[in-house]
Amino acid sequence: MSPSPRASRRTVGITEVARHAGVSPGTVSNVLNRPERVAEATRRKVEAAIAELDYVRNSSGSSLRSGRSGSVGLLVLDVTNPFFTEVARGVEDEAAESGLAVVLLNSAEQRERQRRNLRLLAEQRAAGTVVMPVDDDLSDLVWLSRQGTPWVALDRGDVSEEVGCSVSVDNHAGGLAAGRHLIGLGHERITFLTGPFTIEQVRQRHRGLLDACAEADLDPDETVRVVQQPQLNAAQGERAVDAVLAGGPRQRPQAVFCANDQLALGLMKGLGQRGVRVPEDISIVGYDNVDFADLVHPGLTSVAQPKYELGRSAMRLLGSELDDPGHRHERVWFTPELVVRGSTAARRT
Amino acid sequence: MSPSPRASRRTVGITEVARHAGVSPGTVSNVLNRPERVAEATRRKVEAAIAELDYVRNSSGSSLRSGRSGSVGLLVLDVTNPFFTEVARGVEDEAAESGLAVVLLNSAEQRERQRRNLRLLAEQRAAGTVVMPVDDDLSDLVWLSRQGTPWVALDRGDVSEEVGCSVSVDNHAGGLAAGRHLIGLGHERITFLTGPFTIEQVRQRHRGLLDACAEADLDPDETVRVVQQPQLNAAQGERAVDAVLAGGPRQRPQAVFCANDQLALGLMKGLGQRGVRVPEDISIVGYDNVDFADLVHPGLTSVAQPKYELGRSAMRLLGSELDDPGHRHERVWFTPELVVRGSTAARRT
DNA sequence: GATGATTATTGACACGTTTCAATCCGGGTG
DNA sequence: CACCCGGATTGAAACGTGTCAATAATCATC
Numbered sequence: 001m002s003p004s005p006r007a008s009r010r011t012v013g014i015t016e017v018a019r020h021a022g023v024s025p026g027t028v029s030n031v032l033n034r035p036e037r038v039a040e041a042t043r044r045k046v047e048a049a050i051a052e053l054d055y056v057r058n059s060s061g062s063s064l065r066s067g068r069s070g071s072v073g074l075l076v077l078d079v080t081n082p083f084f085t086e087v088a089r090g091v092e093d094e095a096a097e098s099g100l101a102v103v104l105l106n107s108a109e110q111r112e113r114q115r116r117n118l119r120l121l122a123e124q125r126a127a128g129t130v131v132m133p134v135d136d137d138l139s140d141l142v143w144l145s146r147q148g149t150p151w152v153a154l155d156r157g158d159v160s161e162e163v164g165c166s167v168s169v170d171n172h173a174g175g176l177a178a179g180r181h182l183i184g185l186g187h188e189r190i191t192f193l194t195g196p197f198t199i200e201q202v203r204q205r206h207r208g209l210l211d212a213c214a215e216a217d218l219d220p221d222e223t224v225r226v227v228q229q230p231q232l233n234a235a236q237g238e239r240a241v242d243a244v245l246a247g248g249p250r251q252r253p254q255a256v257f258c259a260n261d262q263l264a265l266g267l268m269k270g271l272g273q274r275g276v277r278v279p280e281d282i283s284i285v286g287y288d289n290v291d292f293a294d295l296v297h298p299g300l301t302s303v304a305q306p307k308y309e310l311g312r313s314a315m316r317l318l319g320s321e322l323d324d325p326g327h328r329h330e331r332v333w334f335t336p337e338l339v340v341r342g343s344t345a346a347r348r349t
Numbered sequence: 350m351s352p353s354p355r356a357s358r359r360t361v362g363i364t365e366v367a368r369h370a371g372v373s374p375g376t377v378s379n380v381l382n383r384p385e386r387v388a389e390a391t392r393r394k395v396e397a398a399i400a401e402l403d404y405v406r407n408s409s410g411s412s413l414r415s416g417r418s419g420s421v422g423l424l425v426l427d428v429t430n431p432f433f434t435e436v437a438r439g440v441e442d443e444a445a446e447s448g449l450a451v452v453l454l455n456s457a458e459q460r461e462r463q464r465r466n467l468r469l470l471a472e473q474r475a476a477g478t479v480v481m482p483v484d485d486d487l488s489d490l491v492w493l494s495r496q497g498t499p500w501v502a503l504d505r506g507d508v509s510e511e512v513g514c515s516v517s518v519d520n521h522a523g524g525l526a527a528g529r530h531l532i533g534l535g536h537e538r539i540t541f542l543t544g545p546f547t548i549e550q551v552r553q554r555h556r557g558l559l560d561a562c563a564e565a566d567l568d569p570d571e572t573v574r575v576v577q578q579p580q581l582n583a584a585q586g587e588r589a590v591d592a593v594l595a596g597g598p599r600q601r602p603q604a605v606f607c608a609n610d611q612l613a614l615g616l617m618k619g620l621g622q623r624g625v626r627v628p629e630d631i632s633i634v635g636y637d638n639v640d641f642a643d644l645v646h647p648g649l650t651s652v653a654q655p656k657y658e659l660g661r662s663a664m665r666l667l668g669s670e671l672d673d674p675g676h677r678h679e680r681v682w683f684t685p686e687l688v689v690r691g692s693t694a695a696r697r698t
Numbered sequence: 699g700a701t702g703a704t705t706a707t708t709g710a711c712a713c714g715t716t717t718c719a720a721t722c723c724g725g726g727t728g
Numbered sequence: 729c730a731c732c733c734g735g736a737t738t739g740a741a742a743c744g745t746g747t748c749a750a751t752a753a754t755c756a757t758c
Contacts, residue, residue, distance in 0.1 A: 011714085024738045024739070029716060029717085030716095032715095037735085038737085056471045056472055057715085058472065059472045060409045060413035060473070060714075060715085062714080064410050064715070064743050064745085066715080069409065079428075079434045079438070080438070082431065089457075104452070106441065108438075122405045123405055123408045124408050125407060125408075147403075268646075269646065292644070295641070295645065362743090364744080364745095372708090373708045373709070374709085374746095378746055379706095381745095387706070388707090407745070409744075411744080411745050412745090413713050413744080413745070414713050414745045415747090
């Protein structure tokens, strides 16, 4: 990257480098891609020429010829969500070790944008992609496979090995852990604050909570009430406060399990404005353990997902699919972990 | 994207589409790129063939031939920071309107990674890029220009029009607004909690604060104390609490202006653990107005940057540079706005 | 119906790289 | 000295697309 005197000369190609080094284009290509095959002396000549001319390879040419590009996609549900950014770090680190570049794409929770992005990956002949699908309909992903671009699904348990690889966290176990924790603290009226049940993860977390009740010989129907909001964000959590408190102090839940930290944080804010104290009056558990969970007061008890590891192992899986032609699809499960902070406490009556 | 019966046939190219439609490859290319030049009837035939064969264009081929690719980069300082994700939304929306794809790259605040990513963009012959430079050294960006890839710097005021376009927020005005607010509330001992002064933005915010003092006939040296941490994150904010409170209640600041919301939130947590009340004992102002600023209790008063608009106008600038060959570099400034919440209150003595 | 003016379409080439069979070279072996 | 072997290098042929001058088709005009 040293200042080149020949700024006028556009298109410094492999051929010009070759001429400059007194060597054939093929050799330059070898220096670039399989340096071990070329003799020490010529390699040095070529490298000198590359530096001299400030040559940078044209990846269009190379991936056109070789049929594959050296970058992988990471198609994320929502760049705004801190959960995904941690995952991204994991993917990037692992990809870097394989010499692959990561391009991050955002579907913003919209099916149509996911579609557009998958198409883009196909057009670019991406080596592969890690993807968090917007919903259960995987047909566009199947299409992508047929186009020759392999993928690994992230955070979706319901991908069969027939279709593709997947990495996910056991949402049922997460709901179970949250439920056990609350029940262990003596709570018997628990509200599940959630988004749409069309989201698979949400259903699993709910089921985990119900099973925790059954385990403790509590009737799930009497113990758990569901408050449903259209989206999983903080504003909706705040708005839900009336529905959560409905029925007056007698009926009011002793604890709320939120499908999401954002919901939980919004709810906590709403409760604070109503003068309801956490955890004295109501215990709260969130899900995801975002960084901010530790910054609010009281700290938010939350079910933590191994975000970084999730991304890392998804990319690892993709890598192995790329290397090994006789690859069989795999399914990797992670177990979430409850992080207890100040927002949950024993029932007081 | 309809299920294709001919999954075996790899490499469905423009030529095969042409044959299938009984037309020449050039015509297919025209249908794809300048549909207006081709007659209605033939266009329909070609489109039918495309659908039938499930053809997807190979962008390597196209950008190899045309010398430019249809995607722009967005090189971000840290994907983890919510500030940047908002910016990203703005960039994406604007790019979508120009039919450009955005690839998001992350330099993770590391000069070396920034360098690698810029190189990647050059290799891909990206149409252009929006970049938030990691530091004042713009030489790698100059190199990128020489390679023929234009860029727009974001959030850096110190880019001269000689070198490139830039979009930034007036950090001095932000510091000034924060200072005026605190001084207006009667505070006369103010701590500036910050990261390294090597960051241009931080210096400007500091200077704004000092100028607010001068304006109010307060001696800046006596009024403002600086507490400096190695990084601008929440953990550092929490760790700074001792330094901030040093000197006992007499010397203790009446207000703290933090260079960053993360620092502010960390500090608030630390203060809460020490039993110091916000805003009764100490007022706090943050910077960036991240979403979470509204979720903590009390809400964090913060200097808001027009994040989305920032990204959007950077991309707009880049777009105009791409379209207009006789383009002159431009410098766009935004003004930040103070959002007052519960963390600041009038001095009590 | 011939002519010229438009509009549609065609063909062939070039973009920069990788690949692979063919060639070259130097040295060890019989 | 002829032979061969293996490693280093070469040359030419693709890869899939866009471009553009050249040709073909269409149409309006006289």
